[in-house]
Amino acid sequence: MSTPRLVALTALLSLPAAPLWAQADEPAAPPTPVEPAVAPAPAAPVEEALEQDESIYVVQRRVYSKKGAFELTPLFYTSLNNKFVGHFGLGLAAAYHVRENLALELQSSVPYVGDRFFSALVYEVYQQEQLTPEAVDLKQMDYFGGLSVLFSALYGKMELYSWLIDYDFFVTAGVGFVSTIETCVPERGDCSEEVGGTGQGIGRGVHSPEEAGDRFKLSGNLGGGMRFFFSDRLGLRLEIRDVVYSDRAVESNEVTTDIRNNVLFFLGLSVLL
């Protein structure tokens, strides 16, 4: 299925579109004779209208082919729905393109690279004891990885300064694995006595939950994005993915649970191997 081929994306990128092509039907040498200016031929609207009912298509070999190729993508990610906690960091994705429009992908964040943080809202609500967020809401995702299927049914192309760029839209779904950490409770687990009482701030530090079940979760991934290919080897990838998992926290013998939706935005540079 073909998509409109230029307008939406050039507008999106706010970049001026290049002219369709430069006229260059004469070779450089010998010097081309100077021609008198020729008035452009008058348009023929009637003729054009008559030809509108011809069924014309372009059946074109793909400029950049992905089938059978491995795609390696270093990614930067950041969370978008930072209600209480947020994340950013680096990731890596390795995909194999089974077909032009279908790929299997392994994706992982890079541990210890990037950061997690409490949102400003957490600090605000802690000023008012009545509005303390539930413990589960303060848990932070410190690792995610997964296996996904990428399917791309829509494609398009655009020309930017005589540079042909192919793009496609894809949807992705898969299963994965996440690791979470929770806020500290004084004298519990590896949290010290002083924690929380010595002005360490509202966040009170974070640590890994004592129960492995509270730390490691199975997750589902659902998302979509867009890939631009500038050459047979290089591309740019934009993606939004929701990493969904069920989470649980225990604080002062009170258990809180939640279905967590971590909506992440990814920006990556794809290399086709």
Added chain:
Amino acid sequence: MQTLKLALSFLLVTSLALPVGAQSIDEALRLYKADDLEDAAFAFYDVMQTDANPDHRDQAEIYLAETLRKLGMLVPALFYYSDLFRVGRSNRYYLNAVDGLLKVQEALRDSVWVPVLINELYNPDAFGELDPERAAQINYLIGELSFRQRKNKDAKSFLEYVPPESNLHAKARYLLGLLATRADDPDGAQEHFLAIINLIDEDDPSPELRRVRNLALLAAGRNAYGRGKLDEATEHYAKVPRFSESWFAAMYENAWAFFRKEDYGRALGELQSITAPYFAKRFIPEAFVIRGTTYFVNCQWDRVRRSVTQYKGTYEPMRDQLQAYLEESRDPAEIYRDVVAGGAGRFSIELAREVRRTQRFKDYHHMITHMAWQRRNVDETPVWKGSRLANDMTMTIDQHLEATEKVAGQWAKLRLSEMLAQLNNYQNQINILDFEVADAERNWLEQGKEILKGRRARLPRPNIPNDQWQHWSFDREYWKDEIGYIQHALRSECF
């Protein structure tokens, strides 16, 4: 006789009496080695005119020719090389002169002066002493000249002597292929064309060799088409690299091959591609004939009529104008200049461009513009101003320039006449189509069939071979990368 004696006496006196300030050969050579070429040319000329020693005069002449060639003054260099060359092998600078002539031929892209001279004074024994590449060049030049003169046997003999190691081998094979076609030997011709395709890589660094390869692909396609091997023809045409000089012709001719294969959608697609703005102002009368014929066999009378009308609106006036132009008596040089000026309003720019697009015309034009530059350079070089050397060079260049313009003009006229013949031929075909469609419409009306078509429904898109291919809808917006991939979906409307 008396005049001759007087002239000889004058020459004797002027050559014996060394005027004050005259240059010696040693001084001239010193200037040459110091790369002071303009002064060296002047000094060599002086020695040539005044030195009593004939050996010095010969030496000065060959060095003068070399100096002028290095300065880009190719026509005067050609003159002095020719002078020594005409003396024959007995002159000790004979082989240097031949070598110089061949270098001038390359630089000037000369298909007139040097080939004719070498052919006229052909000396196989002496030429055998040359470097193998130079010997191959001579064989090629004489072969090509003979080919143009339709001396097919001579052409074949000389061209077959261009060895595979030579840069000119591919060009020689191409001409041998054409000679085989002339001799009604299509299999032999195809062998030559395929040999070239195998010999030269598609990505060869030499643009000239790539050009020859593309021409061979075209020729192989034509040859296969002529033998009725339509799939093979299409295959060769499709291999002509996109955006190369031969690509347009490949698509244009491929339309006929698709038509003959009854793959009408692709035939119309090729024609759609060649009418893209990228190929604006091309001479494409036959496109309307193919399009009209394609619609005719699919009983789409209104579309046939549209093709006929478009042809008549464009090419009938073009033909009338060209006919009137060619009927008037004109100096060939004027025709050359009109072609350069895009028809100068006297005939269509499409025709002028069609002539100019040929390699032969490009070579003539290169020669003429180069000669014009040489002429200006003589006037603008202060050392030579007002000298006899300058006068001699001016005279030589003017003579060659005038004669070359004439040759180019004659050739351009020949091409224009061929195009007029083509236009007359296509006009007949269009008239036949016009008559046939009227007859077909009458028959349909008599049978009570509807001949007026409303807007037709959009037909399904063509199949794609595999997922390495993509569909795009064509909205009359030509994308450069899509040219050559356009296809029509066409359904026969015959009952």
